[in-house]
Amino acid sequence: MDSTLACLAAWMPRQRWYSAKGRQPSLRLVGWWDPPTTTAVATEDDARVRTFLVADEGTLPEVLYQVPVVARPTASIDEASEHIIGSPEPGTTLLDGPFDPAFTSALLGLVTDGGQGTGPRTTALGHPHATVSTDGLVARVLSGEQSNTSLIYRRDDGVGPIICKLFRQLHPGLNPDIELQSALADAGSPHVPGAIGSIEGTWPDSATAGGSVTGSLAFAQEFLPGVEDAWRVALNAASSGDDFRAQAHALGAATADVHLSLAGLFPTQPATPEDRESTMVTWRQRLAIAIAEVPAIAARREAVEAVYARAAGTPWPAMQRIHGDYHLGQVLQVPDRGWVLLDFEGEPLRPMSERVRPDLALRDVAGMLRSFDYVAGSIGLGGADRPVDAVRAWAADARRAFVQGYAGRSGADLEDHSELLAALEVDKAVYEAIYESRNRPTWVAIPLAAITRLVDGPTPLL
Ligand SMILES: Nc1ncnc2c1ncn2[C@@H]1O[C@H](COP(=O)(O)OP(=O)(O)O)[C@@H](O)[C@H]1O
Ligand SMILES: O=P(O)(O)O[C@H]1O[C@H](CO)[C@@H](O[C@H]2O[C@H](CO)[C@@H](O)[C@H](O)[C@H]2O)[C@H](O)[C@H]1O
Numbered sequence: 001m002d003s004t005l006a007c008l009a010a011w012m013p014r015q016r017w018y019s020a021k022g023r024q025p026s027l028r029l030v031g032w033w034d035p036p037t038t039t040a041v042a043t044e045d046d047a048r049v050r051t052f053l054v055a056d057e058g059t060l061p062e063v064l065y066q067v068p069v070v071a072r073p074t075a076s077i078d079e080a081s082e083h084i085i086g087s088p089e090p091g092t093t094l095l096d097g098p099f100d101p102a103f104t105s106a107l108l109g110l111v112t113d114g115g116q117g118t119g120p121r122t123t124a125l126g127h128p129h130a131t132v133s134t135d136g137l138v139a140r141v142l143s144g145e146q147s148n149t150s151l152i153y154r155r156d157d158g159v160g161p162i163i164c165k166l167f168r169q170l171h172p173g174l175n176p177d178i179e180l181q182s183a184l185a186d187a188g189s190p191h192v193p194g195a196i197g198s199i200e201g202t203w204p205d206s207a208t209a210g211g212s213v214t215g216s217l218a219f220a221q222e223f224l225p226g227v228e229d230a231w232r233v234a235l236n237a238a239s240s241g242d243d244f245r246a247q248a249h250a251l252g253a254a255t256a257d258v259h260l261s262l263a264g265l266f267p268t269q270p271a272t273p274e275d276r277e278s279t280m281v282t283w284r285q286r287l288a289i290a291i292a293e294v295p296a297i298a299a300r301r302e303a304v305e306a307v308y309a310r311a312a313g314t315p316w317p318a319m320q321r322i323h324g325d326y327h328l329g330q331v332l333q334v335p336d337r338g339w340v341l342l343d344f345e346g347e348p349l350r351p352m353s354e355r356v357r358p359d360l361a362l363r364d365v366a367g368m369l370r371s372f373d374y375v376a377g378s379i380g381l382g383g384a385d386r387p388v389d390a391v392r393a394w395a396a397d398a399r400r401a402f403v404q405g406y407a408g409r410s411g412a413d414l415e416d417h418s419e420l421l422a423a424l425e426v427d428k429a430v431y432e433a434i435y436e437s438r439n440r441p442t443w444v445a446i447p448l449a450a451i452t453r454l455v456d457g458p459t460p461l462l
Pocket of ligand 1: 149
């Protein structure tokens with residue numbers, strides 16, 4: 001067992017989903033679950049599928065990771081495979097589960113047919129949400145920069161594609177990605193993919209002797225094939241100088257639609273003095289972390305605090321459930337359907353307990369406004385042919401059109417909340433500075449420049 005943990009500890013730091021970049025994990029085994037014996041995997045005798053739940057005690061608070069592995073005889077493995085985790089005992093090799101059909105078929109079976117995976121004081125319960133045919137579906141791992149691991153299941157003829165997201169970091173409670181998107185899809189919103197099923201886990205609670213915790217392990221949705229995400233669409237448009245105003249306007253309207261739906265499906269509440277205080281505390285704590293990790297921000301500390309103080313002195317709209325980490329990469333452009341939103345998990349750097357609370361819908365508006373600036377910033381970083389001023393003008397146009405689309409559909413007058421929106425934009429840029437310094441240090445210049453610009457003279461809304 002120890003050697004399995006040692007294999008995982010050596011391998012995890014190289015994985016995109018591992019959050020403590022640059023540091024070896026200090027792993028404790030919390031539990032594991034094996035798929036039900038009814039799934040296809042049971043018939044493959046030389047593959048053993050096991051999903052480990054391991055806590056990294058080297059971070060505060062500790063992070064609980066979900067790590068599916070497949071053990072196969074070493075003799076049957078291609079040594080050059082990129083998906084080898086290690087060899088815990090002579091003759092056995094552990095492989096990264098999402099790249100092995102024994103795991104991917106077991107996962108799909110649980111999500112679409114139901115059933116229960118089990119291990120010591122650990123279970124994985126499948127909750128099918130829609131009836132789908134899984135005949136002939138073959139899995140591949142979605143490549144790219146992701147906090148989780150997503151598998152796309154499809155047939156050669158393109159029939160029935162499904163995407164199943166395996167949550168890598170586990171938290172108690174229903175994951176907001178499942179909670180919000182399933183509710184929106186069931187209410188008939190065209191702005192999220194259809195829900196197909198999920199897996200709920202129960203594992204030992206490290207905080208209470210003998211206690212257990214229940215939380216989400218995986219979520220499967222309709223996969224929308226052959227579409228581009230809004231980041232790619234916007235980047236192409238900005239690089240070639242194409243007009244993006246109509247698309248940005250429609251994106252603003254779709255965002256407002258989703259906010260209106262969420263406000264109808266989940267409770268809303270007026271922003272109490274306690275809500276304001278806790279938001280201010282979060283803003284200040286985030287600023288302190290950002291200054292510690294990106295010292296250049298220190299020179300702007302007072303100016304940032306002044307923006308926060310101005311926002312605190314204005315009326316706030318009601319709080320409601322929101323997307324929580326809204327940016328262009330979270331939206332797909334789908335022909336004949338319009339903009340479709342994904343990934344309602346909230347900001348990965350924020351504690352889950354905060355992400356599931358009612359929040360300011362303007363936080364999402366601010367997130368998308370920052371994203372238009374990122375388009376310009378990333379083109380600038382890449383040394384593009386287009387003049388910087390032209391790309392900045394493109395971003396300003398997109399910003400205006402998005403705000404108009406949002407205001408038109410929601411009926412909200414954003415000018416009434418411009419101080420609050422400015423503070424949320426600054427807070428998002430502060431978050432991004434932390435995120436980039438940890439994950440993409442060469443991009444940190446984008447949020448840094450934005451902080452300066454935003455505090456020196458707030459960007460006009462329109
Ligand atoms: N239903 C879907 N249809 C098509 N593509 C999708 C779908 N869901 C996710 N994707 C693609 O997968 C990427 C990652 O998904 P996301 O939910 O944002 O994962 P993560 O939580 O790992 O960031 C998205 O940016 C999108 O390109
Ligand atoms: O998609 P995730 O939930 O993993 O979000 C995290 O990563 C994003 C980067 O992939 C990051 O977004 C930032 O970069 C985007 C361009 O790559 C840009 O469009 C966003 O506006 C910017 O915030 C996101 O902040 C982070 O939480």
